[in-house]
Amino acid sequence: MNEKISIPTDSEGYYSLECPYCGERFKSLGGDIDSEDTLELFCPSCGLVDESNSFVSQDVIEHAQTLAINHLKQQLNKTFKNTNRNMKGSGISFDFKEMKEEQPKELKEDEQLDQIELHCCEKTIKVHADQTRETIYCPFCGVN
Ligand SMILES: [Zn+2]
Numbered sequence: 188m189n190e191k192i193s194i195p196t197d198s199e200g201y202y203s204l205e206c207p208y209c210g211e212r213f214k215s216l217g218g219d220i221d222s223e224d225t226l227e228l229f230c231p232s233c234g235l236v237d238e239s240n241s242f243v244s245q246d247v248i249e250h251a252q253t254l255a256i257n258h259l260k261q262q263l264n265k266t267f268k269n270t271n272r273n274m275k276g277s278g279i280s281f282d283f284k285e286m287k288e289e290q291p292k293e294l295k296e297d298e299q300l301d302q303i304e305l306h307c308c309e310k311t312i313k314v315h316a317d318q319t320r321e322t323i324y325c326p327f328c329g330v331n
Pocket residue numbers: 206207208209210211230231232233234235
């Protein structure tokens with residue numbers, strides 16, 4: 188099975204990201220993060236760099252994992268149901284309890300983030316309002 192798990196974005200198409208070093212949360216447009224040019228990201232707050240995958244927040248990973256597990260359970264439920272049906276009349280039956288799907292973890296989208304434009308890369312990100320524009324590092328090129 189090779190299902191692509193899509194990372195949920197907010198209503199404006201922003202991914203929630205979290206710095207693996209300082210834990211600062213910020214958002215960037217899905218298309219910018221998915222871009223093949225974006226292999227590494229700089230934290231807008233501490234300026235440290237890591238693989239873009241490392242910036243996916245734990246909540247989002249858990250959410251995506253739950254979706255993946257639910258998908259797997261659906262597949263298994265279907266397989267078991269079919270098997271039971273196929274064995275009807277053969278005298279063999281097995282007890283199968285349907286697996287319950289889990290409720291994916293709610294993703295917080297209520298964070299107060301300010302949208303800022305990065306003129307160096309002509310991209311837009313969202314950061315906490317208490318981060319002033321002068322101290323923000325560009326996540327894409329690291330310019331302060
Ligand atoms: Zn950081």
